[in-house]
Amino acid sequence: VDVEVLWTVDSTNSELLRRPAPAHGTTRVLLAERQTGGRGRRGRPWASPLAAHLYMSLVRGFDGGLARLGGLSLVTGIAVVEALHVLGVGQAGLKWPNDVVVESGGVLHKLGGLLVEGGGEHAGPVRAVVGLGLNVRMPAVQGAELDQPWTDLASLLGAGVDRNRVAAVVLDHVLPALAQFDADGLAPFLQRYAALDVLAGRDVMLHDAQGGCREAQVQGLAADGALRVRLGDGRSEDLYSGEVSVRRR
Ligand code: BTN
Numbered sequence: 001v002d003v004e005v006l007w008t009v010d011s012t013n014s015e016l017l018r019r020p021a022p023a024h025g026t027t028r029v030l031l032a033e034r035q036t037g038g039r040g041r042r043g044r045p046w047a048s049p050l051a052a053h054l055y056m057s058l059v060r061g062f063d064g065g066l067a068r069l070g071g072l073s074l075v076t077g078i079a080v081v082e083a084l085h086v087l088g089v090g091q092a093g094l095k096w097p098n099d100v101v102v103e104s105g106g107v108l109h110k111l112g113g114l115l116v117e118g119g120g121e122h123a124g125p126v127r128a129v130v131g132l133g134l135n136v137r138m139p140a141v142q143g144a145e146l147d148q149p150w151t152d153l154a155s156l157l158g159a160g161v162d163r164n165r166v167a168a169v170v171l172d173h174v175l176p177a178l179a180q181f182d183a184d185g186l187a188p189f190l191q192r193y194a195a196l197d198v199l200a201g202r203d204v205m206l207h208d209a210q211g212g213c214r215e216a217q218v219q220g221l222a223a224d225g226a227l228r229v230r231l232g233d234g235r236s237e238d239l240y241s242g243e244v245s246v247r248r249r
Helices: 012-018 068-087 140-145 153-157 163-184 187-196
Strands: 002-009 027-035 054-062 092-095 099-104 107-120 126-134 203-207 213-221 227-231 236-239 243-246
Touching (some): 012 107, 012 126, 027 163, 054 163, 068 092, 068 107, 068 163, 126 163, 187 213
Parallel strands (some): 002 027
Antiparallel strands (some): 099 107, 203 243, 213 227, 227 236
16 A cells, blocks of 8 residues: 655645545555644644644545445544554544544543545545544643543553554554445444444434534444434434534433
């Protein structure tokens, strides 16, 4: 696999989206030591100070249209969390749809996040870019500015945590997962997801893009990657987008 490391870039996702798509079935990887315009989900900035964290994007061509992208973020998230378990972060879990979290004291602390972007048609080939930001050593000034509980690998594994090894173990898990998703879809990942799911059975708030919110209880993942919830009136609903926050027990 082709792995490239840049000193600085606006965003590893943006850079891969600017480049020509790789041949179908091949994956390219781009890392940067810092990003000047790192992006999170929902248009939020993703602060990316020099050599503090892991900023990585992968690009791959898939068949099957844009509908594949939702599953792709789950599959990558599963592989990243499994890699973290191998690295010694046994408490790492996945918060639908693409947050890597560690629970402590009943509170979910964000360790990283995924941003999947793509280009293509509703049917046919798509180029998918998967970006991963993983907190490695949170600088005090940055940590103080974050608006949600967070953690980093230095607190979980010790200050000596090696970013290169983290990147290598993550790739060892993500690359085969992408190939398997390409061949077999989401089905082989559903059980793996269930083992990492931090939301199953929990009371949550659902936030929609218009600013509305509803109470619900999470039932689990539907076969197509949607989040299945039970609403206050007992009805079930499958969510394909949106934000979920956990209500305190
Ligand atoms: C989120 O949780 O909101 C997703 C964060 C994704 C951040 C990564 S860092 C590497 C890649 N390049 C970007 O600009 N964003 C992703």
